Amino acid sequence: MAGSLFIIGMIILTQTVVGILGNFSLLCSYIILHVTGYRLRSTDLILKHLIVANSLVLLCKGVPQTMAVFGWKHIRSDFGCKLLFFLHRVGRGVSIGSICLLSVFQVITISPRSSRWAVLKVTAPKYMVLSLFLCWILQVLVNVIFPFHITGKWSDKNITKEIDFGYCSSGLTDKTQHALHAALLLFPDVLCLGLTLWAGSSMVLILYRHKQQVQHIRRTDASSRSSPESRATKTILLLGSTFVYFYILSSIFQVLLALFDQPSRFLVDITIIIAACFPTVSPFLLMSQNSSVQRLYLAWIRNAKSLLL
Template sequence: MVNRELAVGLIFLTQTTVGILGNFSLLCHYVLLSFTDYRLKSTDFIHKHLTVANFLSLLCRGVPQTMAAFGWKHILSHFGCKLLFFLHGVGRGVSIGSICILSVYQAITISPRNSWWAELKVKAPKYVVPSIFLCWTLQMVVNVIFPLYLTSTLSEKNITNKKDFRYCSLVRHDKTSASLYAALLSFSDVLCLGLMLWASSTMVFILYRHKKRVQHIQRTISSRSSPESRATKTILLLLSTFVYFYTLSSVFQVVLSLSDNPSGVLLNITAIMAMWFPTVSPYLLMSRDSKVPRICFAWARNIKSPRLMRNM
């Protein structure tokens, strides 16, 4: 039993550390961009908020899960427990919304100029910022309900009708209230997943048609992918990874919600599956974006330049 708890704790610790470092590095990359002449694109703005959401989700889920796995289960106050679940819910929701906005925006961007999306293609960059902030606002409104059902393991209230999550407890309410709240959360998730699948299929179709169209061009030209094509492939990779891990996480989350007294194994697997995408997504973005090392080195060189020092 002790060896199993130690192994689970090491898994949580590794996953949380790797994920936080990856998202923090990518966030620093976008901060460095603001000190250069590089102009942030709309996709960079979405990536930045996706990184913040993933960082928030890992911090509020991975850290307490790791501490609970190592035996520190009674560490959160009543307010701290509610705040962590609220912030994790917001981070998870914004992560889903950001991927959805990113996929839809890229599908519109790579569409042909003579398509019926031509007018929307010009206006799309203007809608990115309002869409992201609307996503944050909606997730805050939706997830503010969930802390009302929570109580800390430090709470002195004698509540017998509760579900223990090791570092927090969830008060069981009637089936009708639970079903309504689950439907409220699921609606936005299903809507985003539907838009993602539509956008991904559209992008695949556009890329396939473009490949067929340029087959007659010389191999030296056709073999070099355009920036739009590389960005689309990156988003498709990010999207497929998200759908895969989100589906696994949702299956375990449904099983967990239907269990009155979930086992430790089920709690651990559900938490591990929920943190996989926030952990791997920054590395997918950095591996596909060749600007990351170039911008960092360029910024380091500019720091040493006399002209920049004079301007500072």
């Protein structure tokens, strides 16, 4: 058992360190590009919020969970547990909302002029900041009741049924209250997931129709080069499909947790590992697809080589 806990702890620690470094370096890249006057796309603002939300998820869940698994230190106050869980839930919700906004805005951007969405091409970017602000506010309001079910490991509260998270625990309420609470938390997630799936399928359809039109053009060499909009759409499709995959997988394990009154620590840890996969992987997906960030890294490498020489 000690060996399996050590392996789980190393996985969570690796996820946390790699994910935080990846998100931090990508955020620094965007800041440097903005300061140097590089013209970023309108969707890059959403990506910045996604990076911040993913970092919040990893910091508020991965760090204390790693400490709990290795037995380094425990959070002894109820307030600390409630705050970490609240920030984790808000970051997770904003991450889901950012993917949804990113997909919807990209569909509007690449929609043909004959489409009914064409009228939104000019107005949609104007509401991007407001949409992100409302996304944060909505997640704060929805998850404000979540800390009431979280207690510290050394709490004096007498809880007969609880889920042990290693450094904190969650008290289980009656079935009716638990079902209402779950429905309230799941409604924004399901809505965003549905919009993301719709936007992803719409982007695939638009790209397919564009490819069919391009095939009728004789100059295949010139037309075969993908446009910036097409590359950005494929990046968002890759990001969205990766998110949907890990979200569905994480939801399955969340349901398994809910089915047991006192689930094992192994099941809790595996659920945490799966939930942290997307925040860890997403910055590297973006760095591999973003040409502006790639050029910035190449410039750093050239400068480093020149300094060494």
